[in-house]
Amino acid sequence: MRIATWNVNSIRARLDRALDWLDDRQPDVVCLQEIKCLDEQFPRAAFEARGYHVETYGQKTYNGVAILSRTPPTEVFRRIPWEDDEQARGIACRIDDVLIVDLYVVNGKQVGDPKYTYKLEWLDRLMDWLDAHTSPDDLLCVCGDYNIAPDDIDVHDPVAWHERILCSTPERERFQRLLDWGLVDSFRQFDDRPGQYSWWDMRTRGFERGQGLRIDHLLVTEPLLEAALDCAIDLDERAREHDSIKPSDHAPVVLALEA
DNA sequence: ATGGCAAATATCATTTGA
Numbered sequence: 001m002r003i004a005t006w007n008v009n010s011i012r013a014r015l016d017r018a019l020d021w022l023d024d025r026q027p028d029v030v031c032l033q034e035i036k037c038l039d040e041q042f043p044r045a046a047f048e049a050r051g052y053h054v055e056t057y058g059q060k061t062y063n064g065v066a067i068l069s070r071t072p073p074t075e076v077f078r079r080i081p082w083e084d085d086e087q088a089r090g091i092a093c094r095i096d097d098v099l100i101v102d103l104y105v106v107n108g109k110q111v112g113d114p115k116y117t118y119k120l121e122w123l124d125r126l127m128d129w130l131d132a133h134t135s136p137d138d139l140l141c142v143c144g145d146y147n148i149a150p151d152d153i154d155v156h157d158p159v160a161w162h163e164r165i166l167c168s169t170p171e172r173e174r175f176q177r178l179l180d181w182g183l184v185d186s187f188r189q190f191d192d193r194p195g196q197y198s199w200w201d202m203r204t205r206g207f208e209r210g211q212g213l214r215i216d217h218l219l220v221t222e223p224l225l226e227a228a229l230d231c232a233i234d235l236d237e238r239a240r241e242h243d244s245i246k247p248s249d250h251a252p253v254v255l256a257l258e259a
Numbered sequence: 260a261t262g263g264c265a266a267a268t269a270t271c272a273t274t275t276g277a
Contacts, residue, residue, distance in 0.1 A: 009265075009266070009276085010267080013265085013266060013267090034276085036266070036267070037267095060267090060268090061268070062267085062276090107275085107276060107277055108277085109276085109277085147277070164277095165277065166277060202263085202264040202265060203262075203263035203265085204262090204264085205263085213277080246265075249264090249276085249277080
């Protein structure tokens with residue numbers, strides 16, 4: 001079983017590129033973020049034609065998440081991490097007895113901004129959702145665009161990014177709470193090298209210059225970690241030339257599990 | 260501290276992203 005997470009930066013703008021990637025990689029579960037459309041605007045037929053079940057939690061223009069799966073989910077949660085959150089940022093599906101949580105964590109704009117306060121609250125409430133709906137003893141994968149670089153080795157220029165958005169101590173403390181709760185950063189089980197990024201700034205041509213951040217993660221509980229074979233960032237997708245469609249500013253990250 | 264690029268809306272400019 002292979003589980004992918006990918007911030008596509010609009011599923012409609014990226015559709016043919018996403019389909020080509022699916023045809024090539026054949027993942028079993030795909031967690032998408034920033035679909036940037038309403039549920040009824042999601043191009044579900046194209047994915048269903050390829051054998052994927054589609055669950056979306058969208059909104060107009062911004063945010064929005066979706067889970068594609070070869071096996072239909074037995075249970076679906078929306079409105080994560082809390083019922084009255086006005087932004088569509090969290091969906092979960094139970095697929096083959098694994099609970100897959102797909103998150104588009106708040107960006108935060110900059111440290112101290114009201115959006116930053118919302119980000120910290122959002123992450124606090126995520127802990128409450130996890131406590132209420134699952135446990136570290138479950139088969140659980142919490143993945144998505146966390147908008148947090150957990151460590152300085154995940155940042156191309158830690159001095160420039162020191163205590164800035166995506167790298168600030170309160171954000172990293174929230175990430176650490178997830179680990180303390182019982183989740184493991186699966187990528188770091190297989191790759192301890194610095195300089196492994198999943199996002200690059202389009203404006204400064206960060207990808208071409210090797211300047212990025214690792215902010216997209218697949219966190220797993222110990223019971224699921226036992227089945228993990230590999231976790232890797234798909235740089236080939238990001239680097240690929242496509243007819244007319246530009247890449248997202250994020251690369252997919254893929255976790256491979258046995259059976 | 261600011262700009263650069265990209266996407267969505269229905270705008271010929273603004274908001275948001277990270």
